[in-house]
Amino acid sequence: MIISLEDIFSAIKSYNPDADFDQISRAYNVAQEAHKNQFRASGEPYFLHPEAVALVVASELRLDSTSVCAALLHDVVEDTDINIENIEEMFGPVMAQLVGGVTKLNKVFFSSPSAAQAASFRKMLLAMTNDVRVILIKLADRLHNIRTLCFLPPVKQKYIAKETLEIYAPLAHRLGINKIKSELEETSFKYLMPEKAKEINDYLESSGIEGDIIIKKALEEIEEHLKDFNVSASLSGRPKQAYSIYNKTIKYNSGIDTLYDFLGIRILTDSVKDCYAALGMVHKYWRPIPGRFKDYIAVPKPNMYQSLHTSVIYDGKPLEVQIRTHDMHRVAEEGIAAHWDYKERGGSGNSNAPDYKEKLSWLRNLIEWCQEVNDASELMETVKVDLFQYHVYVFTPKGEVVELPKDSTPIDFAYTIHTDVGHRCVGAKINGHIVPLEYRLRNGDIVSILTSKSQKGPSRDWLKIVGSANAKRKIRTWLKKEFRDEYILSGEREFLEAFQRLGGERETEKLFGTPSFNGRVKEFGFPSLDEVYAGIGAGEVRAQQIIGKLFPDLLLKTQQRQIEAKKNRTEKQKKRKAQKGPRIIVGGLEGALIKISRCCNPIPGDEIIGYITRGRGVTVHKKDCPNTKSLASDSENRIIDVRWDLGITDEIMGAGSYMVKIRVETTDRRGMLNSVTSVIANQGLNIISASAKTTKERTGILEFTIEVGNSEVLNELLRLILRLTGVTKAYRVDKKQ
Numbered sequence: 001m002i003i004s005l006e007d008i009f010s011a012i013k014s015y016n017p018d019a020d021f022d023q024i025s026r027a028y029n030v031a032q033e034a035h036k037n038q039f040r041a042s043g044e045p046y047f048l049h050p051e052a053v054a055l056v057v058a059s060e061l062r063l064d065s066t067s068v069c070a071a072l073l074h075d076v077v078e079d080t081d082i083n084i085e086n087i088e089e090m091f092g093p094v095m096a097q098l099v100g101g102v103t104k105l106n107k108v109f110f111s112s113p114s115a116a117q118a119a120s121f122r123k124m125l126l127a128m129t130n131d132v133r134v135i136l137i138k139l140a141d142r143l144h145n146i147r148t149l150c151f152l153p154p155v156k157q158k159y160i161a162k163e164t165l166e167i168y169a170p171l172a173h174r175l176g177i178n179k180i181k182s183e184l185e186e187t188s189f190k191y192l193m194p195e196k197a198k199e200i201n202d203y204l205e206s207s208g209i210e211g212d213i214i215i216k217k218a219l220e221e222i223e224e225h226l227k228d229f230n231v232s233a234s235l236s237g238r239p240k241q242a243y244s245i246y247n248k249t250i251k252y253n254s255g256i257d258t259l260y261d262f263l264g265i266r267i268l269t270d271s272v273k274d275c276y277a278a279l280g281m282v283h284k285y286w287r288p289i290p291g292r293f294k295d296y297i298a299v300p301k302p303n304m305y306q307s308l309h310t311s312v313i314y315d316g317k318p319l320e321v322q323i324r325t326h327d328m329h330r331v332a333e334e335g336i337a338a339h340w341d342y343k344e345r346g347g348s349g350n351s352n353a354p355d356y357k358e359k360l361s362w363l364r365n366l367i368e369w370c371q372e373v374n375d376a377s378e379l380m381e382t383v384k385v386d387l388f389q390y391h392v393y394v395f396t397p398k399g400e401v402v403e404l405p406k407d408s409t410p411i412d413f414a415y416t417i418h419t420d421v422g423h424r425c426v427g428a429k430i431n432g433h434i435v436p437l438e439y440r441l442r443n444g445d446i447v448s449i450l451t452s453k454s455q456k457g458p459s460r461d462w463l464k465i466v467g468s469a470n471a472k473r474k475i476r477t478w479l480k481k482e483f484r485d486e487y488i489l490s491g492e493r494e495f496l497e498a499f500q501r502l503g504g505e506r507e508t509e510k511l512f513g514t515p516s517f518n519g520r521v522k523e524f525g526f527p528s529l530d531e532v533y534a535g536i537g538a539g540e541v542r543a544q545q546i547i548g549k550l551f552p553d554l555l556l557k558t559q560q561r562q563i564e565a566k567k568n569r570t571e572k573q574k575k576r577k578a579q580k581g582p583r584i585i586v587g588g589l590e591g592a593l594i595k596i597s598r599c600c601n602p603i604p605g606d607e608i609i610g611y612i613t614r615g616r617g618v619t620v621h622k623k624d625c626p627n628t629k630s631l632a633s634d635s636e637n638r639i640i641d642v643r644w645d646l647g648i649t650d651e652i653m654g655a656g657s658y659m660v661k662i663r664v665e666t667t668d669r670r671g672m673l674n675s676v677t678s679v680i681a682n683q684g685l686n687i688i689s690a691s692a693k694t695t696k697e698r699t700g701i702l703e704f705t706i707e708v709g710n711s712e713v714l715n716e717l718l719r720l721i722l723r724l725t726g727v728t729k730a731y732r733v734d735k736k737q
């Protein structure tokens, strides 16, 4: 077949008269020149292939002119002296991306026979593509290759046919492009299983004459009846597809002669209303087969396919009827391409709402397909098919695809291959180059793992590097075995700390490690106390979780306290807004201006005295504040009795608006800041600021500024902090020290 630029132009003109024809002829000339001395297996000039692919892109997928150009140029980077930079110079970055995308896809070959591998491979193809047009061009490319498969040697024919059936036809199906999907399937089937295909096709031929007569009769009758219903429609017999019949014989494990829906007709109407009218007519004249009616108009298939399906008994034989509108039919045939209306820049009506909406629903459905993406809305902003952002697809040296979570490393890969490969991993090569173990894998990487017999097992640091839960679990399990004693010790310590943090009783604490406690642990379904400690130490389980199971009351109380405290806090905040200033009653002075002294910072519950200042009202100090001593001796008569207004402070027991600084001294141990912070938080108190330092004597000094309501709450808090293992002192700091 000879194709000319004019053929491509006229195909485009039929749906996009505003196309950039100038650009297309430039791409045409560039590609023609680049391929000029190359020939296909058929002996024809190579350029015939890109030309044909461009024609498919235009006439069968009706894509924009950029896609048509990219189709013309799709093989130049791989096969000629032109590189991606040249393309970008000549046609701009978008074209370079499209051509680059197709070139990249050309380099991956599917070689593994398993179905799971095929699924991963399909996902990977999409993952490697950030513009769906790349896939569409690739499908057009594959379609032309399949159409000209006869020129290749049989081994290659089989390989390409298999890859097409397992990878490209399902992709076309997913994208809803049935027209291309069917042709890919039917042709590949003939090459891959010639005997089967012949058997089925022969059968269809032989029963065909009879079938054709029935179909012709049915179509005439339906046409008559539709007229009575005032429905205008175009009718056709449904093409029979050998490959789908073959699949049905496999699926139902039955012979071809027992499958009964070969006879099919299609009714295309102008409106949805007419679809249902036509359905009513069909069901009126012929008896429907129960369970065969499907309303894909009301509930479209994930790939946006819409149609009514029913089967009726016609002349004693089952007849399948598909009814849909012309628009639905276009979607059924062209799929995503029907929606992907790439209007030219500056062209008319390129952003009308329904189009955009449909585009989005395509993306949404694609997303549902991969089921991995949680928040689709963000993705909707872009017109990219970056669907598999949470996974990365890489190859083994043998070409098998491995799916891993995003941010995975060669270590994750190694553990996916085999646990022992993970344990003995000492290095990795990506695409032949040595990389560090913390290297983040990228789509399409070929990963080979270097192992060593002398490598005993994973390093603890790996836990910080790896990205997959699977690798983490395997590393932890190994470490737990190897460092069991160490983990038991650290786990026991963590357990005790958590128990104390949650305010557990000292009496109960004494029981830990006794046989009776061990028995209790087993009653709760844990293998043994040591095992529990080892698990905590290894980071498999959190101490608080175990305590929550063993002492449900303790956890419950803490949770209640936290909820209560939060409630109190919001109530208090409301109250505080209503009443300003300290709640202090000054003896004998009405409406005195009161200031809380900063030097000792008294809080409700502290014994206090007032000091009358000149022009600044009454300053309130703690009774034992050293400053008041000097003040008192200075001028006795300026000291005044003050007391807390308990009527109000009673109400605001617990946390409140008084800021207090506390200091906690600890033995120098990791995690102390965390433990003390938890105790404070568990009491429902706000921490305003916190600091930690270590003295030369290896004493840890932690300081917190917290909000409390009165001294009682503060004292309780200090008591609880003192109970923590490792805490040597806990006290209030009055002055800035």
Ligand code: MN
Binding pocket: 049, 074, 075, 141
């Ligand atoms: Mn090609």
